[in-house]
Amino acid sequence: MNSLIPLIGMTLGQLQQVAAECGMPRFAAKQMCRWLYEKRATDISQMTDLSKPAREKLAKRYTIGIEAPLSQAVSADGTIKYLFRGCGGRAVEAVYIPDGERATLCVSSQAGCRMGCTFCMTGRYGYQGDLTTHQIMNQVLAIPQSLSLTNIVFMGMGEPLDNLDAVMQAIEILTAPWGLAWSPKRITVSSIGKMPQLQTLLSQTKVHIAISLHSPLTSQRAEIMPVERAFPIKKVLETLRQYDFSHQRRLSVEYIMWKDVNDSPRFAQSLARLLDGLECRVNLIRYHSSGLDTGEPQCSDTETMEYFRDRLNQLGITATIRTSRGEDIAAACGMLAGKPDNTDSKEQNI
Structure with a gap:
């Protein structure tokens, strides 16, 4: 070694x-x-x-420490999923998403995750360890498209705020004049709302924030996202209201939609009430089935999602439907799981 x-x-x-x-x-x-x-x-x-x-x-x-990806998988829509050496015996994944002049890289911060969200493939495999700042930055610097990247999103494997020190150091390197000298507006950090780490991120950086909400009902959110018991979303939103999201910094609310679970007009009304007065955008996300559980919920149909979006907009909450990318290579939202380091990949070796 x-x-x-x-x-x-x-x-x-x-x-x-x-x-x-x-x-x-x-x-x-x-x-x-x-x-x-x-x-x-x-x-x-x-x-x-x-x-x-x-x-x-x-x-x-x-x-120097540049480590090439172990393998890659290319989607029909141009999305590329890269597999990197991780930790705890599990590799991690980063996803490159080209979209016109925009080129986004979704990076991982942990091998696995300990948040236990029931709908996420990463969490189903448990937590194997935190990535180092080297491993996080290597995802950015080692891919062939590194120099053409326009945006970084910490939305890959793991809860970024559960590995705050390494993520903060990576953000420093990305934004410092001696580093990559990026504007923080090119970086988004996604979180389930882990406190007080969220307050540290908000106070010490100017990156965009994305909060995974997925249900406006306390009891239902606690069932699918155990973090609700420790850090209730209402208290998380109270904290977010203390910061300015009207100019340089943007706040997004992530909302996965499940058929007959959280997609009725009642849920739109409850969500709008919960977010009332908060400067944010709601991203409605299609649920991507793992195929491992025959009893898992199904994604809401397009008509229902469009109605839900339109209803939120009518209630004064800006909402859009996020385009799903890379589903055919298990690279879409909630599908990243990495692979055991000693397991042969069916992906294209590099």
Whole structure:
């Protein structure tokens, strides 16, 4: 096993420590940042503005750390799902979604998930561990389309706020002038509403927020999302109301629709009441069946979803139906599950 420490995923401050350890001047950290995040070096030998002795010393303990995907699967709609080395014996997935001039990457923050949402494939396989900042950033930097990405969404495997330190460090690298220098408006973090981590994210970053709601009824939400018992959605929304979502930052509410479960006019009315006065957009999402449980609910039909959308708009809540992407390769919302590291993939090896 490679014992070298990856540089990808390190902040400027951490690289300053590396520079000091290797006897380099403090400014060498910014030089390393340029090679890692701007010039996209793949080997320490390419860092030619560092002295040769410094590069040799650096290479004895460190490596760039770019790890290519293990495999990929390509959807008929152009979506590509990449499989990466994870942790705890389970690989993780990232999904590239091209859409005109927009190119979005959905990244994972954990191998598995411990939130236990009944409708999510990731949660069904349990929790195997947190990804490091290196593993998160590697998903962004290692895919062939890395340089053309316009947006990042933390909506892959895992609850991002359950691995807050690594996610916050990744956001710092994505947005810092010494990193990728992205606007935070290009980044969205999705959460079930884990507190107080949500408050930390809101206070310390300007990224967009997406909250998984899925039912406006407390008892029903608690059945499908156990987190409701610990962090009731009403209290989560109270917290969100303390922040400004009218200008630079956007708030989305995610709502999966199930036939005869949460798609009636009564639910539209309850949802509108719950969100009244909150500047947000509701994304109505088609339910994607796992095929593993014959008793699982079915997705609402298109006519019902369109009525639900229109009713929310009539009630003053902006709502849209999210286009489903990558369902044929199990890359759509709620379908990411990774694979055991020792299991052969039917996907195309890279």
